[in-house]
Amino acid sequence: MTVAESPIAVSGLTKSYGPTRALDGLDLEVSAGEVHGFLGPNGSGKSTTIRVLLGLLRADGGHTRLLGGDPWRDATTLHRRLAYVPGDVTLWPNLTGGEVIDMLGRMRGGLDRARRAALLERFDLDPRKKGRTYSKGNRQKVALVAALASDVELLLLDEPTSGLDPLMEEVFRSCVAEERRRGRTVLLSSHVLAEVEALCDRVSIIRDGRTVESGSLTDLRHLTRTSITAELASPPAGLDALPGVHDLAVEGSRVRCEVDAEALDGLLRRFTDHGVRSLVCRPPTLEQLFLRHYAQAEPEPAFR
């Protein structure tokens, strides 16, 4: 595959449902061969974006390229090269899971029989059951097996693990890791942060239909604060005057605070001046990172 452009390149995408503005200038860039996390609070526009990429919805404005084509005009030809797993899988009540997997595979233009069998085994799925008798998690597995067993270069997964138990979640992760090793590109929308952390090379965070952050997890971490708890030899003074130190709490010689990455150096130097008895340094958790981006009001002014 010659990579002239990224498999997914979206800029300034807008889409309204009547008066509701679901997407409001969204940007998204997914490079070939990466697993890209797609995050955002409920109703922020993840599913809408994926539906635009699938040519199910027509964009109101902006620039959208998918696998080098136009997702609306070239839908059928592009769809041979991708597979999609919706967040809420509904199956045909009187078709068995096995029939659905085979049928969708053929409609996409090919299915790897050996992989199909292996995936059924790994996901512990009985393909002989009728659609209406599957549980939510098992319906999800049917769609996952159908997508993962197809010969495609791009996977669009919209909250694919909602409803999977922890064991199956683990199977899913190893499957996606394999997909990446085979060079496939994955767009993974998810609310499960541990999953994103384990799988994704890069993430994009959106809110209210707009991209608020995009980059590798390390990049994003860099943007947030480390929490520090220190026991010093003597009570410190003047810490609150340091730039980049937040939520400072000093009880005698015990110090707790949050510190921006670039201010870490200065703070530690100040600590050693006082003599350090113990130091606990926690990197920002993904939760904190996302909560900061998800929260409706910007938290910044309140802290400064």
Place this chain on the structure above:
Amino acid sequence: MITGTWPLIRLALRRDRIRLPIWLVLLVLIPSVTPPSFAALFPTDAARASYAAGLAANPALVSIQGPIYGTDLGALSAARVLTISAVLVALLSVLTVIRHTRAEEEAGRRELLGATVVGRHAGLAAALTIVVGCDVLVAAGVTAGFVGAGLPFAGSVAAGLALASAGVVFAAVAAVAAQLTESPRAATGIGLAALGATYVLRAAGDTGSAPWLSWVSPLGWPALVRPFTGERWWVLALAVAVAVALGAVAFALSARRDLAAGVLPARLGPAAASPALGGPLALAWRLQRGGLLGWTAGFVLAGAAFGGVAQGIEALLESSPDTIELLRQLAGGGDLVDVFLAAEFGILGLLASAFAITATLRLRSEETDGRAEVVLSTAVGRVRWASSHLLVALLGPTLALLGAGVAAGLVRGVAVGDVAGQVPRLVGGALAQVPAVWVLAGLALALFGVLPQWVVGAWGVLVTFLLFGQFGRLLQLPQWVLNLSPFTHLPRTLDGGDIAVAPLLWLLVVAAALVTVGLVGFRRRDAG
């Protein structure tokens, strides 16, 4: 077990706050406008008597509308509306009960409520309460309408209750059907099949030599109550008793099964798809073949029944030369049996249109249920996907009509010793309905493509055309209004009229235009 019924009733009434009032207005209005129209059309006793005699002697009309027992305004009105309105009331019952029981369960909403304080029978109890409430309103409205038109009080009450009783019986039938199968579609199918079978039974009973057939058909009962002509109130009690018995069966079945499961157990299926299941057409066939087989079987039975009844009509007519003369005048010179069969095929044409609309609107339910999304995310294009169900909607009703024509032709041909002659003639008569059916399929597709939220409009249009056909002349609607209905333009291949090709071609052009509008509209709009 039935705690929580009241909140469920309120919830259902809220969901149906537009649907039910429309139904109720229609169901009250259709009977209520009839006595004044008759009074205007037949102002004298003599005019009414000759109309009544003509109707009684016309098996085609009796098989469709039901029998007539008297010559006064009440008897005429009752004969005109009771059976047909009973079918509509029964239809409302079946659709509403399934909608609020089995369909809710399949959609998983009942589970959501089941976790709150709602007894296991509450859904069924709520659905039945709503339907019985509607039936009571229909009875009250029709009684008021008839009394307002100056008809006797007792007869008006009997007519209202007769309609309501049909609704109650079929609500109970639907309640049982809802327990038997897992899918709302299959449950509705069972309910509609019961409706069709009882209609054909009473048609045979009312016209043939076996009147008891009308007594075993709940759709025969409203006429047998004989409003305005010596009311037989106990027939109402019979209806209520049957409804209560069926209702008890439904509750007993409901107590024995799990939520969302059917009494008929689900089986395991194949682990892999057959090689044929690889495209949208194969999928559409797979999803719709059950409906197609059911409709076709029903049409074949109906065709055979009509072919057989036609035989009885001939015998009946031979014994009464006066009637023959009268009917000749009514029929405008054509063969009487053919006049009868043409009328029956007209009814089948309306039913075939209902099948065509159902099959077309499968596209919409696939879309709103989220199943279309997955198919459209594969290499299957929108036009190809929509065409797959459309093809079923065009060819399925054609096949059903063909079956009805062949069956009628065979039965009739064997009876008169002319199979080779009758089969092609009656097949032609049945297939003559096809262009109008396709227009309605096209209309449903156009709505799906352009105004997807308004696809139910296709049903409204079909009911309007039905009313034009059944009541247009009675209401003295102007010809240009009647011309709006495609059924007005169908060639009368059987009953002697000219066979004009131009209107047929026009209908096909209209159908093709509607299909094009639908496909182009669907290609341009958002899906899902």
